[in-house]
Amino acid sequence: MDDQQHARVSALLRHKPFDGLGREERTLFTRPTPKSAQARMKFLLTRAKGSTKAVAERLGVSRRTVERYRSGAAKTPQKRLQEALMQETESHRQPQVRAQARQRAGTSGGFVISCRAYFGFGPEGTSDAGRVRDLMVAVSPSHASAILAAQESGATDKDLHALVAEAIADAYFRQGGGRRASLEVQFADVEWLDIKF
Structure with a gap:
């Protein structure tokens, strides 16, 4: 990926994971x-x-x-x-409501991530070639914990994007292990992204 493409992808990804977490936290408020x-x-x-x-x-x-x-x-x-x-x-x-939801997601519940983005992991001309997909995946508590910890420690959008990409890749594309366990997944051009606790 050249610098111009990277800049375009970075602009498209700006704040998507942070926005997704923020929207979900707002739905938890009781007042x-x-x-x-x-x-x-x-x-x-x-x-x-x-x-x-x-x-x-x-x-x-x-x-x-x-x-x-x-x-x-x-x-x-x-x-x-x-x-x-x-x-x-x-x-x-409501910091206590937020903390309880984060604790639950990081220890037992995990996340459900829904998104529309470009995913690719195979050569052009195959069914594994990159394309825009709509996905909804349940992400493990360990991935949820890593995403939340990164957000709390002041991670950049790029860092958080990489964690979300890894979580989606493990939950959806690498599921089942075997040869798929080492699959390199491309995740770019995020149109929208929602995270549910």
Whole structure:
């Protein structure tokens, strides 16, 4: 794969595994996420023990902006701040619920990964040649644990993509062992990817 193709594949893969995990975690929440900018700001301030400085740094705004949204003086954030508020609120929402689901996935439950992507592992002109496939596979707890550990340790999109690719390859393409155990699987051009606990 040349540099131009690699750059194109990297652009297509950007954030797909992280987004898939994030969407699934949001479905686990037992209480609704705050909707208004004021409610989200108050939530973040509660999590930061009232530190406007900490919240301002996380959101990339001034302390005065944090104060204005907390008091209700400002109500409609610009798009960048609105996205940052949503992302920060959801990433700090119900940590115990998230931790329990991650623990279950990493020890006994595993994941179910659904995706539409390019898979290939054989020469052109054969039935094993690369093509776009829709797959839904159950991934072992050991693979789920590795993916979650990598995400928590700050892995890059590329690192996480490699772990997801390996998990799918083991669960779907290398199943049964024998000659298939050493099968090299290509996983690229991810159109969508969902992960269920």
